[in-house]
Amino acid sequence: MTLLEFARGPAWQASVLILIAGVAWRLVAMILLRRRPQFAAPRHGLPQRIGGGARTILTRFMPRRAFWPRIAVSVVLSATFHIGLGVIIFGGAPHILVIRQFTGLSWPSLPKGVIVIVSGVTLASMIALLLRRLNHPVLRLLSTADDYLSWLLVFLPVLTGMLLSGETVGGYGNLLALHILSVELMVIWLPFGKLMHAGLVFAGRGLMGMNFSRKGAAT
């Protein structure tokens, strides 16, 4: 079995299994906790509360005007990185092929050159975020090994993907295997660390939005 066959076969299956089991475990552990009943009369009915949850999921992408002067760097860098990732994953032709293979869904891809440029910008924003984390007193205090490991496990797929698109080093087969394996490492780590925020962000914002809308409070 070649490295590529390993990456596409057992490694892929194992990583997806670990992802599913890990996420399920994490969600079940959370959902099974005891809920406190709320007896206070809500300010708003259920439809408005659900609306509040949905609204908060969207509005937290764009911080309030009052906060911008102090968090602009953080917002711009993280938005660049996240949007870049989205463009690479959903705009790159090979990724669309993989998605079609699993779901049957397909859409036109972006030109390879665009994906390379976006990958470069994404990597640059990730490096800037890392440097900021290493230098900002608040971020240094808050950071744990998970932050750096998660950063690395996202950085590697973007880097290998970019190298792959240019077939610059190591030959296509080996680079592709490394790229797939790096993605699998990220997938395996996702349920155990901060990468899980890819899903929790919607749950957290939605729940806060519903709770605060119940009180008529600012979301």
Place this chain on the structure above:
Amino acid sequence: MNSAPPAAKAIRPDDAHVAKAMHSFLADIGPSSALAMDSCIHCGRCAEACQFYVQTGDPRYTPIHKIAPFKQAYEREMGPFAFAYKLFGLTPKISAIELMQWQELLYDSCNMCGRCSLICPMGIDIADLVEQARHAMFVAGMTPPDFLGLLAEKEQVTGSPFGLTSPQMRDMLHDIGAKYGVVMRVDEAKADIVPTLSSIDLKTYPSSMAATAKILNHIGANTGLSWTFRTDGFDADNVALTAGDRAGQRKITLGIVRAAIACGAKTLVMPECGHSFTEMRWEAANAYGQELPFRIVQITELLAEGLADGGIRVNKAPQTATYHDACQLSRRGGATAAPRLILQSLGVDLHEMEDGGDANWCCGGGGGVALIKRAQPLRDKAFAIKQRQVEATGADKVFISCSGCRQTLDHGGKAIGWTREVASLLELVADNLRN
């Protein structure tokens, strides 16, 4: 229910105190707080919303860092991967000395104002987690051993942070009525409306109690609704809440609920006090164990409602002023519009503060910080933001709907030689009623 812990006494903490604190914190955790603790991405934005970090640059004041020991305990003891944390020793147990160091972070440098909750991109209600952590600190006897702790302890024993008894309260109310020439209704058997009081008003702003009575008499004359103060459940101040004393908090809350039920109240009115509104509006029914047979409104909401439906009629009082939003009323309480409607009805030219409304900065005294003497230098730094905000409006009068904020602005203003007047919105309405 636990008896009064040694909140006000200086203690020498040991591992047993830490265990008590962590046990209490973990017992409070439900799906939403677990989600909150699992979600943090360590982006640090919450620091930029916190007056204590912004004014000092000290990273320890980063809001989410204030619950760090408790988050560690959650990960090690209760989180989805607790077994791995224990097996590999990923999060060491916190020592008693370390936890005592967190006292300053949880009490002196947090107003529980919720500005951090508003900025968090993950939707973590950090203020709520701090409240949960304060409960734990109180159970372990780690509340600041000064004014805040003393008041909470006295409140748990007597129902009032100043140790006032019902007869004393009754006398004080009648004295206030006589002094201000207002008919005081006290301990009447039946009433439609029951207003509650704040100890700060009793001690410092008795005029606000007279204003409450004057307005309720006016509403009564216009609508036929009856009202009464009740001395069997009167003190809404609930210092216990800010100290983290759940047993005391519950006792005060249920006292007020029972008093309102006893006289068949349809409306319970919370005074000009931020956190007392939060507690009664959202927690009283939970403490009671079922829906309440009356509604709860903050006095500002009652005023806005009365002005809208004709129960309150006022003369115009044209002037230029700004309005300070109490965090628990506006951002966290949903009563942001009510004071503005009142000011508009009175013809006040409102000069909004920059970031006024839901994103407003705390005065620095909220969440019991005003009751911690050693926190004053830090509080003053937080107040400097409020000073800049107010001065930038150009208004020489600040209206407020929270006695705690009023006191903080009064004291802060005095310290810097302000000539600006800090005034109660309730009293403004009372002074301009149209008979």
